[in-house]
Amino acid sequence: MKEAFSGIWIIAGQRDGELLRISFELIARGLELARKRNTSLTAVVFGAGMTNKELYRLIRCGADRVIVADFPELDKFDLELHAACLTALINEYKPEVVLAGATTTGRSLAPYAAMNVHAGLTADCTGLDIDPESGLLIQTRPAAGGNIMASIKSPSCRPQMATLRPHSCLPAEPLKGRGESSGVILRMKQLPPSPEGRNTVKHIGFCPLSEDFGIQDAEKVVVVGRGIKKADNLKLVFDFAKRIGAAVGATREVVDRGWMSYPHQIGLSGKTISPRLYMAFGVSGSIQHLAGMRTAETVVAVNTDPEAQIFSIADFGITGSLFDVIPALIGEINAGNATWIK
Amino acid sequence: MHIIVTVKQVPETRTLRMDEATGTLVRDSGTAIVNPLDLYAVELALQLKELHNAHVTAISMGPPHAEKALREVMSMGVDDAVLVSDRAYAGSDAWSTAWILAAAINTVKDFDLIICGERATDGDTGQVGPELAAALNINALTYVNHFELASAGDFTASRLVEDGEEQLAGKLPMLLTVVKEIAVPRLPVLEGKIRARRAPVKTLGQNELKLDERLVGLQGAPTRVDKIFRPQIMRDCIMASATQGQGALAAVKQLNEFLLTRRIGGGGV
Ligand SMILES: Cc1cc2nc3c(=O)[nH]c(=O)nc-3n(C[C@H](O)[C@H](O)[C@H](O)COP(=O)(O)OP(=O)(O)OC[C@H]3O[C@@H](n4cnc5c(N)ncnc54)[C@H](O)[C@@H]3O)c2cc1C
Numbered sequence: 049m050k051e052a053f054s055g056i057w058i059i060a061g062q063r064d065g066e067l068l069r070i071s072f073e074l075i076a077r078g079l080e081l082a083r084k085r086n087t088s089l090t091a092v093v094f095g096a097g098m099t100n101k102e103l104y105r106l107i108r109c110g111a112d113r114v115i116v117a118d119f120p121e122l123d124k125f126d127l128e129l130h131a132a133c134l135t136a137l138i139n140e141y142k143p144e145v146v147l148a149g150a151t152t153t154g155r156s157l158a159p160y161a162a163m164n165v166h167a168g169l170t171a172d173c174t175g176l177d178i179d180p181e182s183g184l185l186i187q188t189r190p191a192a193g194g195n196i197m198a199s200i201k202s203p204s205c206r207p208q209m210a211t212l213r214p215h216s217c218l219p220a221e222p223l224k225g226r227g228e229s230s231g232v233i234l235r236m237k238q239l240p241p242s243p244e245g246r247n248t249v250k251h252i253g254f255c256p257l258s259e260d261f262g263i264q265d266a267e268k269v270v271v272v273g274r275g276i277k278k279a280d281n282l283k284l285v286f287d288f289a290k291r292i293g294a295a296v297g298a299t300r301e302v303v304d305r306g307w308m309s310y311p312h313q314i315g316l317s318g319k320t321i322s323p324r325l326y327m328a329f330g331v332s333g334s335i336q337h338l339a340g341m342r343t344a345e346t347v348v349a350v351n352t353d354p355e356a357q358i359f360s361i362a363d364f365g366i367t368g369s370l371f372d373v374i375p376a377l378i379g380e381i382n383a384g385n386a387t388w389i390k
Numbered sequence: 391m392h393i394i395v396t397v398k399q400v401p402e403t404r405t406l407r408m409d410e411a412t413g414t415l416v417r418d419s420g421t422a423i424v425n426p427l428d429l430y431a432v433e434l435a436l437q438l439k440e441l442h443n444a445h446v447t448a449i450s451m452g453p454p455h456a457e458k459a460l461r462e463v464m465s466m467g468v469d470d471a472v473l474v475s476d477r478a479y480a481g482s483d484a485w486s487t488a489w490i491l492a493a494a495i496n497t498v499k500d501f502d503l504i505i506c507g508e509r510a511t512d513g514d515t516g517q518v519g520p521e522l523a524a525a526l527n528i529n530a531l532t533y534v535n536h537f538e539l540a541s542a543g544d545f546t547a548s549r550l551v552e553d554g555e556e557q558l559a560g561k562l563p564m565l566l567t568v569v570k571e572i573a574v575p576r577l578p579v580l581e582g583k584i585r586a587r588r589a590p591v592k593t594l595g596q597n598e599l600k601l602d603e604r605l606v607g608l609q610g611a612p613t614r615v616d617k618i619f620r621p622q623i624m625r626d627c628i629m630a631s632a633t634q635g636q637g638a639l640a641a642v643k644q645l646n647e648f649l650l651t652r653r654i655g656g657g658g659v
């Protein structure tokens with residue numbers, strides 16, 4: 049019975065008791081759907097030692113309810129155990145929609161639970177919409193290498209589940225007029241019994257990656273494309289980026305040529321970013337690149353080719369050479385004329 | 391010890407292009423290959439086979455010609471192959487694919503370890519692995535980039551996650567989805583090719599599996615592709631020109647004015 053299912057759920061992510069950015073991106077998406085469908089928004093959190101103080105952040109940003117499974121066993125990720133909790137919660141509360149981040153955790157947990165509850169699951173969505181009457185979730189994701197988009201529905205199974213690509217929207221911020229009394233926190237009473245013969249996994253260590261992860265969290269990102277012509281010219285871009293406090297990203301053309309390393313790549317086969325300011329220099333704006341930056345708030349592009357596709361997604365475009373424009377930008381900063389940098 | 395690897399046959403995507411005029415996909419005469427990311431799963435299985443004297447079975451669900459993909463991994467050294475094929479299974483999504491594969495695996499000999507690719511380059515969901523583990527009632531490790539087995543069935547492994555590498559220990563049975571870093575896939579050898587050409591491929595379909603038809607194929611797939619479209623990407627772009635004389639400076643001044651009207655985070659020097 050589809051009718052028995054109601055409410056929008058998001059699966060929040062945390063590390064060491066601290067909620068991750070993706071949790072608030074999911075709140076932003078979930079809130080949009082909940083308002084449209086005129087229903088409630090629930091955030092589900094798995095962890096160990098989650099404080100109410102941290103959990104209230106979700107309520108301030110729009111969650112009506114937080115359900116937390118807080119047990120020492122859930123401190124580190126164990127797929128079967130986490131999925132058993134999620135499965136038990138879905139069976140008990142019957143949400144209509146369940147959203148998780150398309151992170152290594154979400155992309156493992158969501159399918160495992162989806163199999164258990166016989167739910168349709170769409171991977172790595174960049175867009176979501178809901179039909180206010182039927183509650184049918186319309187899930188949009190890139191297909192065929194980002195050349196096309198597919199919209200996907202799960203007409204008959206409930207809940208409707210989706211993982212959402214990180215940084216495909218801005219995170220929710222605390223809403224005016226919402227405080228601790230705007231929602232409730234429910235704590236799961238006990239872990240579901242572990243099925244016999246299933247193996248738990250022991251965490252014995254963690255080795256953080258050394259590469260800087262700057263571009264995904266930066267407010268401003270300067271991106272270079274093949275128009276930079278050679279690695280030596282990158283100095284100019286890095287100099288400018290430093291002056292405005294931006295991280296530096298690149299297109300695949302630049303990475304494939306070895307001018308910058310892979311962690312800088314933005315796009316379908318690289319990172320997805322959603323900064324307040326994205327500035328492209330010598331980037332043509334291929335569909336695969338756009339897949340990684342289309343949700344940036346303000347887009348500026350500099351390209352010698354007035355027909356470059358990047359201009360179709362830009363808010364401000366300059367036709368001209370980056371080798372003229374960047375020095376002029378730096379000149380104006382030095383002259384104190386770039387007052388937007390505060 | 392028995393290891394199962396799941397392999398999918400996929401269309402070659404290097405040649406996938408867009409027809410700019412019609413906005414449709416151009417597929418150049420559809421050559422089918424083994425999903426490139428599954429070769430890493432096969433390679434790990436073969437390395438474990440050599441170290442621990444394991445038996446390796448490859449399993450694939452697909453149309454009859456997916457047999458070619460199975461013969462290809464047999465030529466790398468896989469011992470046995472099972473093709474799961476039935477018209478009733480066409481149109482399956484990740485959920486129903488995992489459901490069918492689980493049923494098929496349950497008819498084959500007991501297993502200790504299942505290894506899947508990270509994702510298939512066509513469907514690109516990365517969901518079949520975890521869903522298969524759930525359907526088989528075993529635990530799973532995803533995004534595994536290192537795996538070592540002690541003879542008693544204890545293992546150590548590491549997983550590649552967003553901000554680093556998790557080191558883990560556990561016991562078989564387990565399902566793994568593996569990433570590129572796990573191993574370098576070997577090339578088929580002549581001897582293997584000869585054996586693979588003659589080796590039997592076991593075929594399983596509805597006659598053998600007798601699955602509830604409401605759970606398999608197009609009818610059983612919980613998800614439906616509703617439509618396919620070209621992304622709409624348009625913003626109202628204010629254009630400035632830096633192509634003549636003092637152009638660059640004038641354009642930059644105009645840009646600075648524009649940026650003052652936008653909400654832009656601080657942090658500059
Ligand atoms: C499956 C697949 C996945 C992909 N994934 C990604 C991905 O994740 N990220 C990605 O970026 N790409 C990806 N690509 C590649 C993508 O299709 C494009 O090839 C790439 O984005 C183009 O990079 P570019 O804009 O730097 O280079 P080009 O397309 O060569 O554009 C260079 C631009 O610089 C301009 N230019 C030249 N000189 C100057 C100058 N002096 N001043 C200003 N402008 C100048 C030119 O007019 C041109 O527009 C992928 C492709 C495929 C098939």
Ligand SMILES: Nc1ncnc2c1ncn2[C@@H]1O[C@H](COP(=O)(O)O)[C@@H](O)[C@H]1O
Nearest residue numbers: 396397450451507509510515516517518
């Ligand atoms: N039809 C199939 N037959 C065998 N294995 C599959 C099939 N579909 C997916 N897999 C396995 O599951 C992994 C993830 O696939 P996907 O979820 O489709 O991205 C693949 O790398 C394969 O190892």
